[in-house]
Amino acid sequence: MPELPDLTVFAENLAKVVTGKVVAAAEFRGKRLNVAPEELSLSLVSRRVAAVERAGKEISFRMDNGTALFVHLMLKGGFQFSDDEHVLQLPSLILALSFKDATALAVTDPKRLATVNLNPRVDERVPDGLAVTREYLQTVFRQRPRVPVKTLMIDQKIIKGIGNAYSDEILWKARISPRSLAGKVPPEGVDALVEAIPVVLRHAIDELKRRTPDAISGEMRDFLDVHLSGRRLSPTGHPIIKEEINSKITYYTDEQRLYR
Amino acid sequence: MPELPDLTVFAENLAKVVTGKVVAAAEFRGKRLNVAPEELSLSLVSRRVAAVERAGKEISFRMDNGTALFVHLMLKGGFQFSDDEHVLQLPSLILALSFKDATALAVTDPKRLATVNLNPRVDERVPDGLAVTREYLQTVFRQRPRVPVKTLMIDQKIIKGIGNAYSDEILWKARISPRSLAGKVPPEGVDALVEAIPVVLRHAIDELKRRTPDAISGEMRDFLDVHLSGRRLSPTGHPIIKEEINSKITYYTDEQRLYR
DNA sequence: GGCCCTAACAACGA
DNA sequence: CTCGTTGTTAGGGC
Numbered sequence: 001m002p003e004l005p006d007l008t009v010f011a012e013n014l015a016k017v018v019t020g021k022v023v024a025a026a027e028f029r030g031k032r033l034n035v036a037p038e039e040l041s042l043s044l045v046s047r048r049v050a051a052v053e054r055a056g057k058e059i060s061f062r063m064d065n066g067t068a069l070f071v072h073l074m075l076k077g078g079f080q081f082s083d084d085e086h087v088l089q090l091p092s093l094i095l096a097l098s099f100k101d102a103t104a105l106a107v108t109d110p111k112r113l114a115t116v117n118l119n120p121r122v123d124e125r126v127p128d129g130l131a132v133t134r135e136y137l138q139t140v141f142r143q144r145p146r147v148p149v150k151t152l153m154i155d156q157k158i159i160k161g162i163g164n165a166y167s168d169e170i171l172w173k174a175r176i177s178p179r180s181l182a183g184k185v186p187p188e189g190v191d192a193l194v195e196a197i198p199v200v201l202r203h204a205i206d207e208l209k210r211r212t213p214d215a216i217s218g219e220m221r222d223f224l225d226v227h228l229s230g231r232r233l234s235p236t237g238h239p240i241i242k243e244e245i246n247s248k249i250t251y252y253t254d255e256q257r258l259y260r
Numbered sequence: 261m262p263e264l265p266d267l268t269v270f271a272e273n274l275a276k277v278v279t280g281k282v283v284a285a286a287e288f289r290g291k292r293l294n295v296a297p298e299e300l301s302l303s304l305v306s307r308r309v310a311a312v313e314r315a316g317k318e319i320s321f322r323m324d325n326g327t328a329l330f331v332h333l334m335l336k337g338g339f340q341f342s343d344d345e346h347v348l349q350l351p352s353l354i355l356a357l358s359f360k361d362a363t364a365l366a367v368t369d370p371k372r373l374a375t376v377n378l379n380p381r382v383d384e385r386v387p388d389g390l391a392v393t394r395e396y397l398q399t400v401f402r403q404r405p406r407v408p409v410k411t412l413m414i415d416q417k418i419i420k421g422i423g424n425a426y427s428d429e430i431l432w433k434a435r436i437s438p439r440s441l442a443g444k445v446p447p448e449g450v451d452a453l454v455e456a457i458p459v460v461l462r463h464a465i466d467e468l469k470r471r472t473p474d475a476i477s478g479e480m481r482d483f484l485d486v487h488l489s490g491r492r493l494s495p496t497g498h499p500i501i502k503e504e505i506n507s508k509i510t511y512y513t514d515e516q517r518l519y520r
Numbered sequence: 521g522g523c524c525c526t527a528a529c530a531a532c533g534a
Numbered sequence: 535c536t537c538g539t540t541g542t543t544a545g546g547g548c
Binding site for chain 4: 032074075164248
Binding site: 031032111112113115144146147151247 | 527531
């Protein structure tokens with residue numbers, strides 16, 4: 001499923017295409033919507049798209065009247081461009097936004113788990129993956145000392161945007177074992193993590209922009225260092241261990257220090 | 261610890277002795293009181309005891325001004341009659357109520373966990389063990405389908421007054437396994453339970469009145485069918501199984517149908 | 521074995 | 535291999 005880097009690229013590419021367009025119709029065909037379908041139409045139709053941005057693992061479409069439409073793609077969802085004649089025929093359609101210029105944007109999801117939220121409340125205290133500070137991480141680790149670091153990294157109520165794959169990459173880059181307990185990670189470990197987070201994420205964003213410059217769906221993970229089912233050795237030649245941690249498939253190596 | 265039948269007898273016996281008496285002093289020596297000790301005195305002194313009743317697993321003393329004093333004996337607490345000269349010397353004293361006629365009533369608890377509440381808010385929607393209807397039980401079972409029946413039976417937010425011992429007795433009488441999941445119990449099982457509840461509880465009350473006619477503390481459990489550490493066989497000759505369910509020691513037999 | 525609160529964890533449904 | 539909900543378990547305190 002898409003994480004922060006993928007979604008950052010999606011948001012930029014969506015912004016290029018739909019910013020400035022005026023919504024002609026909004027059709028919801030999914031299961032998870034936080035308002036009545038009529039309210040969705042009422043709030044969006046005739047509104048101009050002011051901005052498209054990533055918000056954690058969601059994409060937000062900000063309209064010129066302040067309304068914000070949040071889309072969470074969950075595991076398998078994606079965006080597709082279309083036109084107002086064909087968009088409603090798309091398989092696995094979750095949401096269809098038609099524009100006044102006869103183009104359309106669809107959210108599709110074969111698992112039908114993608115969610116749409118109109119003006120959801122957002123907890124501003126939760127930092128984005130690209131905005132995590134040392135002080136914040138120290139505080140979190142002090143408050144939940146017995147939780148594995150990996151669990152905290154992918155908790156969307158702690159940090160927005162980091163998921164299973166990129167948490168493994170970050171932990172490998174910081175040379176910290178995913179099973180380390182937050183309370184046992186020393187200051188230098190926290191430093192390593194805080195440094196690794198933006199390095200890993202920005203590198204991934206750069207790679208994705210280079211390899212899939214127009215992507216608004218799908219995943220590209222070839223360039224990851226350890227979280228890859230095919231790979232046997234880390235870039236530095238250590239065997240990659242594959243284990244379940246909190247029912248998440250986790251890849252790591254013995255290069256990563258275990259603090260317990 | 262005392263449950264509905266024990267406490268019913270305690271309440272009746274307390275009522276016989278203290279109803280009509282006027283409080284001369286109230287001294288709290290416990291740990292758990294929901295108001296300031298001064299407020300307790302202020303509310304009770306010079307008030308006449310209008311009624312003593314069981315309320316779930318608590319005993320309530322209703323005063324002539326509407327004030328209600330609730331006492332929860334927890335695991336080991338009990339009442340003791342005394343007089344105003346000696347009541348404050350009682351070991352493990354939690355609460356001493358002296359009356360104008362120089363008699364006194366004490367709450368004692370060697371574990372010091374007994375609690376006293378002045379005018380607590382009572383949720384009237386939660387039925388007493390002696391007032392459970394089929395409709396209510398069906399609703400509860402539908403709302404919490406994945407919870408073991410025993411867990412619901414002893415949940416004081418679901419039914420007031422039934423604890424670990426009598427839930428085992430009721431489930432044996434209804435021939436339903438304590439591990440049955442609420443959502444899987446068919447209508448005839450619910451019927452059996454609703455019938456068993458008052459039968460078991462009233463029978464226990466009768467036995468207690470016969471065996472310990474003046475009791476205001478302590479427990480007498482000889483007459484139970486299965487929840488007895490000494491007993492090996494149920495009254496119908498089946499071996500009694502002793503297991504922990506949700507960290508409660510539970511006694512049952514293979515006569516009891518498991519719905520899962 | 522009582523109740524309350526919290527945290528951590530597993531299972532399930534959507 | 536998501537998220538939210540529900541239930542279970544363990545711990546500390548009273």
